Amino acid sequence: MEVVQRGEGNGNRMIVRLRLPSGLEILGLPTKNFYGGDWDLGPTWNYLILADRPFLVDTGRTGQGNALLEMLKTAGVSGKDLAFVLLTHGHEDHDGGLPEIVQAAGVRVKAHVLYDRLIRCYPDDAPSGVNREFPASCWHCPMPASFSTKHCRTYHLERSRLEVETIGDGETSIMKSVVSYHLPGHSPDALAFLLGEEVLLVGDTLLPDISPHPTRLRDFYHLARVFGPDYSNGDSIYGLRAYIRSLKKLARIGALMEQLIVLPAHRLFYNDRWNQMELNKRVEELLTHHVARCAHILESLKHCPMTAGELAAACFDAALLKGTGIVMAENEILSHCELLQTSGDVISCNGERFEATGTSAFESAIEELEPDR
Ligand SMILES: [Zn+2]
Numbered sequence: 372m373e374v375v376q377r378g379e380g381n382g383n384r385m386i387v388r389l390r391l392p393s394g395l396e397i398l399g400l401p402t403k404n405f406y407g408g409d410w411d412l413g414p415t416w417n418y419l420i421l422a423d424r425p426f427l428v429d430t431g432r433t434g435q436g437n438a439l440l441e442m443l444k445t446a447g448v449s450g451k452d453l454a455f456v457l458l459t460h461g462h463e464d465h466d467g468g469l470p471e472i473v474q475a476a477g478v479r480v481k482a483h484v485l486y487d488r489l490i491r492c493y494p495d496d497a498p499s500g501v502n503r504e505f506p507a508s509c510w511h512c513p514m515p516a517s518f519s520t521k522h523c524r525t526y527h528l529e530r531s532r533l534e535v536e537t538i539g540d541g542e543t544s545i546m547k548s549v550v551s552y553h554l555p556g557h558s559p560d561a562l563a564f565l566l567g568e569e570v571l572l573v574g575d576t577l578l579p580d581i582s583p584h585p586t587r588l589r590d591f592y593h594l595a596r597v598f599g600p601d602y603s604n605g606d607s608i609y610g611l612r613a614y615i616r617s618l619k620k621l622a623r624i625g626a627l628m629e630q631l632i633v634l635p636a637h638r639l640f641y642n643d644r645w646n647q648m649e650l651n652k653r654v655e656e657l658l659t660h661h662v663a664r665c666a667h668i669l670e671s672l673k674h675c676p677m678t679a680g681e682l683a684a685a686c687f688d689a690a691l692l693k694g695t696g697i698v699m700a701e702n703e704i705l706s707h708c709e710l711l712q713t714s715g716d717v718i719s720c721n722g723e724r725f726e727a728t729g730t731s732a733f734e735s736a737i738e739e740l741e742p743d744r
């Protein structure tokens with residue numbers, strides 16, 4: 372890893388270059404995030420792949436598109452030279468800069484087929500109780516309206532007008548020596564990209580330092596009509612079980628290609644140090660983390676039923692439970708409770724509290740989960 376431009380200790384303002392044995396060059400182009408606090412992700416690491424025709428993976432958050440176009444110039448590339456932009460998934464810190472880039476350079480966009488469905492608005496189809504002004508991706512946003520009105524309205528509107536060339540499930544060839552893998556769980560449309568047999572761009576599905584946030588199966592139910600009959604099984608694209616299957620899929624890829632360089636979308640460089648990830652080791656660590664979290668929840672429920680908020684207080688550091696951190700922590704707890712309900716270890720009583728059934732089947736249930744294909 373060659374540092375082309377020095378930056379800050381968390382990676383902001385850095386530019387790095389990777390030269391691979393095959394001759395392929397990749398530039399790491401981090402763009403600022405402003406989430407801050409104890410849930411800080413650091414910048415989003417977008418990557419410029421200098422293939423025969425260069426392409427960009429991810430675009431940073433809203434307002435960072437033009438900054439990213441400036442950074443491309445380091446490699447003598449302009450927006451108009453890009454063959455396309457590939458998206459690892461439809462979270463705002465990855466596709467927020469996209470409208471700016473499309474507007475400035477007329478670039479083609481490639482993303483998973485579910486991305487194309489989630490970014491659209493369906494005011495006539497939206498179920499009751501959701502915000503029908505928002506695209507399907509945000510019907511279940513846990514953030515308060517004060518947050519969304521301030522931060523995401525314009526983003527959603529611009530994003531809903533994008534033209535997207537869709538990528539399917541499983542393993543898909545994008546161009547020569549570039550293959551995508553559908554790895555739902557952190558988001559239903561998450562993709563990883565394999566370049567030759569040298570580099571795997573994993574987006575947010577595998578991160579150093581932090582455990583990626585899993586979705587909740589519950590979020591699928593209202594979306595079924597948007598997704599259609601091809602995606603009728605929510606468990607395969609939403610929730611912690613889907614995420615764990617995707618981790619195991621990554622481990623399979625890692626077992627076939629031991630020398631893979633893994634490039635994450637956050638924390639490549641953070642706290643003044645590089646975070647190298649060994650694919651299979653990191654997958655194991657994350658699996659262990661989720662088993663431990665489930666065990667901690669069951670242990671906490673031993674004496675009395677508890678709400679998600681009470682479980683969050685039992686499982687997370689107090690520092691993480693400030694402001695919107697509470698929403699994040701509760702969501703993560705609820706994702707684990709869904710898995711525990713599926714394995715029969717927990718039931719939900721009065722729709723609010725969770726109660727332990729006395730069994731402990733989750734660990735073997737997690738072990739038995741197999742990647743779809
Ligand atoms: Zn994400």
Ligand SMILES: [Zn+2]
Nearest residue numbers: 462464575636
């Ligand atoms: Zn992210």
